[in-house]
Amino acid sequence: MYQLLKPILFKFDPENVHYFVTRNLKRFNRVPGGAGLSRGLWSVNDVRMEREVFGLKFKNPVGLAAGFDKNGDVIAEMANLGFGFVELGTVTPLPQPGNPKPRMFRLPADSALINRMGFNNLGVDVLAQRIATYRKSAEAARNPVIIGGNIGKNKVTPNEDAVSDYIKCFDRLFDVVDYFVVNVSSPNTPGLRALQEKEPLMHILNTLQQRNNKNGISRPILLKIAPDLTNEQLDDIVEIVTGTGIAGVIATNTTISREGLHTAKHIVEETGGLSGKPLTQRSTEVIRYLSQRSNGAFPIIGVGGIHSAEDAEEKLKAGAALVQLYTGFIYEGPDLITRICRRLLGK
Secondary structure (H helix, E strand, O other): OHHHHHHHHOOOOHHHHHHHHHHHHHHHHHOOOHHHHHHHHHOOOOHHHOEEEOOEEEOOOEEEOOOOOOOOOOHHHHHHOOOOEEEEEEEOOOOEOOOOOOOEEEEHHHOEEEEOOOOOEOOHHHHHHHHHHHHOOHHHHHOOOEEEEEEOOOOOOOHHHHHHHHHHHHHHHOOOOOEEEEEOOOOOOOOHHHHHOHHHHHHHHHHHHHOOOEOOEOOOEEEEEOOOOOHHHHHHHHHHHHHHOOOEEEEOOOEOOOOOOOOOHHHHOOOOEEEEHHHHHHHHHHHHHHHHHOOOOOOEEEEOOOOOHHHHHHHHHHOOOEEEEOHHHHHHOOHHHHHHHHHHOOO
16 A cells, blocks of 8 residues: 555655654544554564563564654554554754754655754653653553653754753653663764764763662663764774663664765755665664674664665674664555564564
C-alpha cells in the first residue's frame, strides 16, 4: 500500500508530507479497529525477538530514530507499526522554530534525505506531558513500547553554558522516559559538534551521571555521534564512554559528506545533514570500529542507511545490539520493520 502511495507523496514538500502522514496515521488509529488492524498488519510478535540491552527489555531490536517524532505526537501509532522502541526529540529546554524553510530535501536517486531542521520542537515541557499522557493511556497498557529521550541545547545557548540545557531536559524527562540520548552531533545547530571534543563532552556526560539517581533509579544514558569522526576521535569516544560509565553509543547521526551522490548538484549542495543509503557503509564501519576497539565493552545502537533487512543484519553482525530507522522508513514504509524482524527470525 505504501509503495503505491509513495510516488504521489514524493511530489510534495517532504516536511509537509511528514505532517500529513502523521496526522492521518493518528486518525486511522482512532477509528474503531484501526489500531488493532495496524498491529495485525505490521507487528511481528515473537518472544525470540526480545532483547535485553542496558537493563531494558525490548520486544524487538528495531527502533524509530530521533527526529521523526520530535514532540511525542505518534508514540502509540509507531508502536502499532511494530517498532520495538521509539526515540523522541531532539528536544530542547525552550521551544524553538528551527531553521527557515525549506529545510528538508529528498534525493531519490540516492535514496537519501538532506535536512537542516535545526532542532525545531515545542520544548521539553510539552514532550514530558505528552509522554506522561501516553503512559496512562489504554494503548500503552495494550501495546507498551520503550521510549528514549534525545536531548539537545537551544540554538541561543552558548556552548560554555550548554550543560545547563542538557540538565534541564534530563531532569524534566527523567520520570517519563526509559533512556536518554545526548545529541552533540547534529550538523544543523551552529557550533554543536564542537561539544564532541573530549573535554566539553566529558563535562556534560559526567554532570548528567552525577544527577542520574532519583529514589534509587537511574536511566541509561547514551551518546549519539557523527559518522564524520576520525579513528582517533572514535578512540576518544571509547575512552569517554568507559570513563564516564554511560550506557552506550548511537552510531551514527547524519553526515556532512557529499561523496558519490547521483542527485542533481543544486540539491546536493543544500546545507544540512545527509541520511539514507549513502550512509550505510560508513555507519557500519563506525559500529564495527567501536565494537572491536572497545572489545564490546558497551552496547551500540546502529542507525544510518538501513533500507533492507540485510542492512539491519549487517549492523547487528558488526556489533550493534539494536538498530534504528528513519530515512529507510520513509523510503520503504512500515513493511521494512516487518521484513527485518522476520529475517532475524529466519523466516
